[in-house]
Amino acid sequence: MTSIADRVTELTGREAGAAVALGARQEWELHRVRLGDGASVFVKAVADRLPDGRLDGLFRAEALGLDWLGRSFGSPVPDVLGWDARTLVLSWVEERPPSGPAARRFGHQLAAMHLSGADSFGASWQGFIGPLPLDNTPARSWPRFYAEQRLAPYLRIAADRGALTPADVRTVERVMDSVEDLAGDPEPPARIHGDLWSGNVLWQDQGAVVVDPAAHGGHRETDLAMLALFGLPFFDQVRDAYNEAAPLAAGWRARVPLHQLHPLLVHVCLFGAAYRTTTLEAARAALRAAG
Missing domain, CATH: 3.30.200.20 (Phosphorylase Kinase; domain 1)
Structure with a gap:
């Protein structure tokens, strides 16, 4: 060996x-x-x-x-x-304690990375999110890409493993059916990390380093929504600095649950029904945002 x-x-x-x-x-x-x-x-x-x-x-x-x-x-x-x-x-990345100035710098770094763009939604390689395969087949439309390649596969796995009931599945499917109305105005593909929870952010004196990506061309609100999902230190400073460098589109706050639905479904697949309630709350909040 x-x-x-x-x-x-x-x-x-x-x-x-x-x-x-x-x-x-x-x-x-x-x-x-x-x-x-x-x-x-x-x-x-x-x-x-x-x-x-x-x-x-x-x-x-x-x-x-x-x-x-x-x-x-x-x-x-x-x-x-x-x-x-x-x-x-x-x-090797030598970590430092998080700080407000580092958070603002990280917000600017993240905006610059997103604005570098991508040729399409998806990627030229097949991906993983954690140990689960991630379908990166290139697509031109983000709403259908998100519904069919980010929500549907993990919804099936969660249902097959008994972590979601048939009624739960129908709730998420309503989001998938309405995704064009929920997605907001079209945006070009952004160069996103794709699995940006707080544990994948390593703080530096000047900004941060991000690791363990599920990188692909996606919607830039996805990375910000996931940073908020599991509690990043100084998140407000990161978001505000990002918004200064690359202003977010109108209605972005209402779309946060929509973007959080994919990582929550992945967590249901990996860790079971412990994430069921949070996942359904996100699905219902996404639907309420459509009025």
Whole structure:
């Protein structure tokens, strides 16, 4: 069995020392590895207990997504130093405590990343959100893309696993049927992170670095809605600075539940009925916004 240090050496071409375990998340393990030149790298590795092929494409999607986000102006992402099917090596990010000035800078960074744009909704690679496949087939219309590629697949999984009842499914389907009326005025595809909860924001003295993306061309309100969903420190400062740099369209507040519905359905799929009530509240709030 190849060690983590050997994998890092092979993927980066740089001598690596022993790996320090940082715990696990989902179905992969996290490590800090010190290189021979004294620099540190961050390593995600598929757990050895998982068979080959269990998460095929996951690290490819993350590496391509980080590279794509990194080509935006002032992009707040780590560098991809190497990857293969079971390992991803990134530059190490030394975290700092969150602050108001850093939050305002992050708001500007996020706006610049979104405004870098995308060729379409979706992406040229097939994605993942956590360990779940994410359909990135390119589309021209965001409302149908969101309904058919962001809501429908996870609604089916949640229902099949018994975490949502048939009545629950019908409530979410009403949102999908009405999505054109709920989506607001059309916007061009934005270059979004796609899984931007607070745990994927690493604070710096000047702004932040975002990690673990489900990157694709999407609606820019999606990233902001997810930042709000699980409680980002100094979120109001982030949002206000973002709005200064890239003003949000009229009615954006009423659309927050619509954009939160996708990550909530993903959480139902991953963690079960504990997220059922919050998911249904978001669906009903999205429908109420349509009057």
